[in-house]
Amino acid sequence: xxxxxxxxxxxxxxxxxxxxxxxxxxxxxxxxxxxxxxxxxxxxxxxxxxxxxxxxxxxxxxxxxxxxxxxxxxxxxxxxxxxxxxxxxxxxxxxxxxxxxxxxxxxxxxxxxxxxxxxxxxxxxxxxxxxxxxxxxxxxxxxxxxxxxxxxxxxxxxxxxxxxxxxxxxxxxxxxxxxxxxxxxxxxxxxxxxxxxxxxxxxxxxxxxxxxxxxxxxxxxxxxxxxxxxxx
Amino acid sequence: xxxxxxxxxxxxxxxxxxxxxxxxxxxxxxxxxxxxxxxxxxxxxxxxxxxxxxxxxxxxxxxxxxxxxxxxxxxxxxxxxxxxxxxxxxxxxxxxxxxxxxxxxxxxxxxxxxxxxxxxxxxxxxxxxxxxxxxxxxxxxxxxxxxxxxxxxxxxxxxxxxxxxxxxxxxxxxxxxxxxxxxxxxxxxxxxxxxxxxxxxxxxxxxxxxxxxxxxxxxxxxxxxxxxxxxx
DNA sequence: GCAAAAGTGTTCTAGGTACACCCATGT
DNA sequence: ACATGGGTGTACCTAGAACACTTTTGC
Numbered sequence: 001x002x003x004x005x006x007x008x009x010x011x012x013x014x015x016x017x018x019x020x021x022x023x024x025x026x027x028x029x030x031x032x033x034x035x036x037x038x039x040x041x042x043x044x045x046x047x048x049x050x051x052x053x054x055x056x057x058x059x060x061x062x063x064x065x066x067x068x069x070x071x072x073x074x075x076x077x078x079x080x081x082x083x084x085x086x087x088x089x090x091x092x093x094x095x096x097x098x099x100x101x102x103x104x105x106x107x108x109x110x111x112x113x114x115x116x117x118x119x120x121x122x123x124x125x126x127x128x129x130x131x132x133x134x135x136x137x138x139x140x141x142x143x144x145x146x147x148x149x150x151x152x153x154x155x156x157x158x159x160x161x162x163x164x165x166x167x168x169x170x171x172x173x174x175x176x177x178x179x180x181x182x183x184x185x186x187x188x189x190x191x192x193x194x195x196x197x198x199x200x201x202x203x204x205x206x207x208x209x210x211x212x213x214x215x216x217x218x219x220x221x222x223x224x225x226x227x228x229x230x231x232x
Numbered sequence: 233x234x235x236x237x238x239x240x241x242x243x244x245x246x247x248x249x250x251x252x253x254x255x256x257x258x259x260x261x262x263x264x265x266x267x268x269x270x271x272x273x274x275x276x277x278x279x280x281x282x283x284x285x286x287x288x289x290x291x292x293x294x295x296x297x298x299x300x301x302x303x304x305x306x307x308x309x310x311x312x313x314x315x316x317x318x319x320x321x322x323x324x325x326x327x328x329x330x331x332x333x334x335x336x337x338x339x340x341x342x343x344x345x346x347x348x349x350x351x352x353x354x355x356x357x358x359x360x361x362x363x364x365x366x367x368x369x370x371x372x373x374x375x376x377x378x379x380x381x382x383x384x385x386x387x388x389x390x391x392x393x394x395x396x397x398x399x400x401x402x403x404x405x406x407x408x409x410x411x412x413x414x415x416x417x418x419x420x421x422x423x424x425x426x427x428x429x430x431x432x433x434x435x436x437x438x439x440x441x442x443x444x445x446x447x448x449x450x451x452x453x454x455x456x457x458x459x460x461x462x463x464x
Numbered sequence: 465g466c467a468a469a470a471g472t473g474t475t476c477t478a479g480g481t482a483c484a485c486c487c488a489t490g491t
Numbered sequence: 492a493c494a495t496g497g498g499t500g501t502a503c504c505t506a507g508a509a510c511a512c513t514t515t516t517g518c
Binding site for chain 1: 243244245246247283284285286287288289290291293306311313314315316327329372398
């Protein structure tokens, strides 16, 4: 009798969101990390995140945390998985819903937050030690991103509105960590008919200007029917 | 100052797990549902699930709920996604971590639970009205299962230890909801070299006996390297 | 001998992979 | 004229898709 009523409050849990925000800088994939300002693990690096409020959806909480760190509203954000080992946080039981997000490097403007000492981008291959199970979360996010690249258009989220085919190919190469054949890449990308020539050209050095393209689809699309992008 | 301490208890949330348990009966994919014994929605059908306890991992909570319904310990269980709209439960804010699970029809033994009036299998194509967002969760589980079938060996979880190639093909056909070519199916399945002839034969009617196979790998494997099973 | 499911190979086609040279520009 | 990255086409090969008949058994 009493058990049912006693159990109720006991079952309430702390729920957080953590976001693995990727961008590309200097030809490498980077992840945004926050240096913790408060114990536990004060000074250690962690993923941006925080508590889910009672009046917002979990997705909204992730978006909000991201905005508080980066000042950016519209990023591509996708739920990854929920991590719920009872001892993953030493203070108390915390269940976290992990997300990953992609942002074009031109749009990033970091903003220090009150409860974080500093925010910085780290190359995903050279991460500092991370608190809790955040290393595992980043590894999982990277795995998901690598898979997703093969059959969706998530890569475009890492590029500015207009980009050249070579820049696009670089994004694929950086994420997949392997070189791709230029002719095969272009052939495949263009025959998908998802890119539109922007009309303009871009010239970086003393060479032939590169044609600029845009991705007119509103968001990320899955290419199951159109033709899979896969291993090239 | 006071804010930080006040916010803390407010941020505690009710967290549940819900499991979409699939099995195959009568050549159709079925889902296990529970008829609610208590308000709200008393008498309505819902996915099996319950609160995550403070001392167990979220995965363990899903396993425990499943055991309480089916009496079965080792099922294939995979986290699907977390559903966290603030108004998905009319009583209060409940965040649920959804799972899907697969079980061989021979191993299912339903057991009525104290807080559920009844448990029953429903064809996934003829579900009754479901409470909360459970209809959406089932749809998502089905989508995941259909994808997963193409590049993993999850299907074997729906079959007994020993099975014929025709039975295996039926499982694929039922899940994908399309007919497959017998010769191409067998060719592809056998060249993956993941099946072992069990030695025995199975005969159902007045026809040639079918060779029995087993799947010796301990669990579900991903076929990325071995060769993708995909659309046949 | 007939009904009913088990079992078996080949051809065609599409798409992935490998590969090398000319083009436009700035200095 | 040369250095630099942009841009283009073909041949080969593998894997998926389509397709029909023989085998084994019970009645």
